[in-house]
Amino acid sequence: MMDYKEIISPYASLEGGIIEAFHAVQAKMNYLPEEAIIATAEVFKIPVKEAYGVATFYSYFSITPRGKNIIRICESAPCHIAGAQEVVDALEKELGIKMGETTPDGKFTLEFAQCVGQCQETPVITINGKPYGGVSPESIPQILGEYK
Amino acid sequence: MAEELRIVLRHLGKIDPMNIDDYLKAGGYQALKKARGMSPMDVIEEVKKSGLRGRGGAGFSTGQKWLFAHRMEADEKYVVCNADEGEPGTYKDRVIMENDPHSVLEGMAICAHAIGASKGYIYCRGEYPDLAKTLKNAVDQAKDKGVLGHFDIEVRLGAGAYVCGEETALIESLEGQRGEPRYRPPYPPVSGLWQKPTIVNNVETFANIAPIIEKGSAWFAGIGAAKFPGTKVLTLTGDVKNRTFIEVPTDTTIRDVIFEFGQGIAGNKKFKAVQIGGTSGGFIPETLLDTPIDFDSMRQTGATLGSGAVFVLDQDRDIVDVVTRITQFFEHESCGKCAPCREGTMRMRRIMEKINTGHGNKKDIALLERLGRVMAGACLCGLGQAAPTPVITTINNFSTDYETRLV
Ligand SMILES: Cc1cc2nc3c(=O)[nH]c(=O)nc-3n(C[C@H](O)[C@H](O)[C@H](O)COP(=O)(O)O)c2cc1C
Numbered sequence: 080m081m082d083y084k085e086i087i088s089p090y091a092s093l094e095g096g097i098i099e100a101f102h103a104v105q106a107k108m109n110y111l112p113e114e115a116i117i118a119t120a121e122v123f124k125i126p127v128k129e130a131y132g133v134a135t136f137y138s139y140f141s142i143t144p145r146g147k148n149i150i151r152i153c154e155s156a157p158c159h160i161a162g163a164q165e166v167v168d169a170l171e172k173e174l175g176i177k178m179g180e181t182t183p184d185g186k187f188t189l190e191f192a193q194c195v196g197q198c199q200e201t202p203v204i205t206i207n208g209k210p211y212g213g214v215s216p217e218s219i220p221q222i223l224g225e226y227k
Numbered sequence: 228m229a230e231e232l233r234i235v236l237r238h239l240g241k242i243d244p245m246n247i248d249d250y251l252k253a254g255g256y257q258a259l260k261k262a263r264g265m266s267p268m269d270v271i272e273e274v275k276k277s278g279l280r281g282r283g284g285a286g287f288s289t290g291q292k293w294l295f296a297h298r299m300e301a302d303e304k305y306v307v308c309n310a311d312e313g314e315p316g317t318y319k320d321r322v323i324m325e326n327d328p329h330s331v332l333e334g335m336a337i338c339a340h341a342i343g344a345s346k347g348y349i350y351c352r353g354e355y356p357d358l359a360k361t362l363k364n365a366v367d368q369a370k371d372k373g374v375l376g377h378f379d380i381e382v383r384l385g386a387g388a389y390v391c392g393e394e395t396a397l398i399e400s401l402e403g404q405r406g407e408p409r410y411r412p413p414y415p416p417v418s419g420l421w422q423k424p425t426i427v428n429n430v431e432t433f434a435n436i437a438p439i440i441e442k443g444s445a446w447f448a449g450i451g452a453a454k455f456p457g458t459k460v461l462t463l464t465g466d467v468k469n470r471t472f473i474e475v476p477t478d479t480t481i482r483d484v485i486f487e488f489g490q491g492i493a494g495n496k497k498f499k500a501v502q503i504g505g506t507s508g509g510f511i512p513e514t515l516l517d518t519p520i521d522f523d524s525m526r527q528t529g530a531t532l533g534s535g536a537v538f539v540l541d542q543d544r545d546i547v548d549v550v551t552r553i554t555q556f557f558e559h560e561s562c563g564k565c566a567p568c569r570e571g572t573m574r575m576r577r578i579m580e581k582i583n584t585g586h587g588n589k590k591d592i593a594l595l596e597r598l599g600r601v602m603a604g605a606c607l608c609g610l611g612q613a614a615p616t617p618v619i620t621t622i623n624n625f626s627t628d629y630e631t632r633l634v
């Protein structure tokens with residue numbers, strides 16, 4: 080098992096640094112395991128329920144396991160009218176999963192996102208935080224190829 | 228022909244944002260030096276006289292806000308830069324920070340001198356991890372050069388919550404809590420981060436400070452609209468030909484923004500509507516296109532300048548469908564702290580979906596209007612208060628789009 084305290088401890092001296100600590104855990108695990116949340120509560124000397132409250136408030140954090148590569152599709156209005164739904168359909172078809180699901184091999188997770196601030200070229204998806212603008216259904220296989 | 232005027236984007240493409248020497252060579256940190264030679268009250272007076280008002284959406288006088296914090300007696304005060312930019316269709320703060328991070332740091336340091344703070348935070352949205360690196364690099368270089376003096380700046384990353392752009396929610400998040408807005412008063416300049424006097428300003432607001440100190444308040448006050456002087460960075464999305472960002476004086480009209488800078492509607496179609504200020508902004512019809520973009524002129528038409536997002540729809544767009552999408556956004560982003568918003572955004576989305584799928588009737592429209600009034604008056608923060616705006620303005624300005632959907 081991971082030594083979560085080792086990941087979390089460097090942030091203990093930061094006032095209010097729990098969110099930074101969660102970022103660090105998630106960078107390693109792609110989600111926040113229960114043990115990590117408990118460990119964070121101990122390091123920051125707060126009740127576990129409070130640490131849970133923080134972990135579940137923010138859409139960037141997930142308390143369930145996710146795939147190695149996280150694909151987020153912006154569904155805000157500018158991306159919506161630029162054809163985000165067709166991109167969703169293409170991604171679901173290509174990966175054989177629905178939005179919110181992870182592929183059986185654990186490689187990809189599909190998630191909705193609100194505007195990711197790259198609206199100069201809509202519609203936008205991000206893979207592990209890296210933005211791809213002006214995405215079309217046809218361009219999906221090639222983009223995914225980079226991660227297979 | 229309307230022209231761009233670059234104040235906050237003055238260094239765009241001219242300096243290497245990763246190298247502080249470029250910024251210094253371009254005259255960077257001279258304004259900070261000048262400000263430190265002035266008394267804090269003189270700096271505040273200068274900012275006040277410039278007429279600069281917040282670029283994060285609320286349009287409050289920046290100098291006046293600083294004065295509130297300046298007057299407080301406290302062992303510690305904080306300067307916080309709101310870089311949470313989550314408003315759909317907005318990416319102007321990213322453009323500013325990516326291209327010229329030091330102009331934001333310099334504005335923060337001048338503010339610190341004015342109010343008597345020694346610590347600052349930049350709260351950067353979680354979707355911009357690369358930008359956080361650029362900012363950290365800038366802070367490190369500024370510390371190495373010693374230009375910040377005793378003022379320390381820390382970069383913190385948000386984690387995907389639109390409501391954290393609201394200043395008291397942002398403060399909660401910085402403290403390591405759930406990002407739920409606080410009851411006010413007290414306002415942050417009196418009691419903010421860790422109960423200390425705190426200035427929260429938008430990225431673009433801070434980027435305006437050094438030029439104002441350098442060139443003087445009279446210069447700034449003479450640009451654009453008299454009561455909301457200066458420039459505004461706008462991001463153009465949707466059905467305009469030229470989907471780009473621009474910086475223009477605040478007396479520029481919406482028509483010029485769309486038809487000059489945006490080069491008109493894509494695909495030779497006709498204009499139908501524009502939503503300005505982000506997803507909580509009002510939808511504006513053709514008849515109001517000659518309105519200047521400044522805060523007060525926009526307010527008078529029932530719209531907002533907000534973040535400066537300009538989202539254009541052509542004649543073929545389905546307004547009811549777009550607004551339905553927007554109501555989903557608010558339901559998703561409501562933090563749930565207060566009932567009128569938690570329940571109201573959910574009801575609003577349901578009624579809009581009912582209308583959008585052809586099952587709505589006249590009573591639903593009346594219900595939306597009533598719900599909108601209740602939310603605008605009863606919600607705790609700006610998210611819930613403004614959530615009805617796109618619904619209500621489209622019911623008012625594009626009523627036929629709704630009527631044709633009703634049973
Ligand atoms: C729901 C909501 C979201 C907001 N998001 C932002 C934001 O992303 N960036 C920002 O600067 N201000 C945002 N604001 C406004 C801030 O509360 C605050 O007014 C602003 O940071 C003050 O800075 P200024 O005076 O420089 O504009 C938001 C307000 C609300 C109610």
Ligand code: SF4
Nearest residue numbers: 563564565568608611
């Ligand atoms: S208005 Fe909405 S977002 Fe604001 S505090 Fe209430 S529930 Fe939270």
Ligand code: FES
Nearest residue numbers: 153158194195198
């Ligand atoms: S609206 Fe999709 S990235 Fe901004």
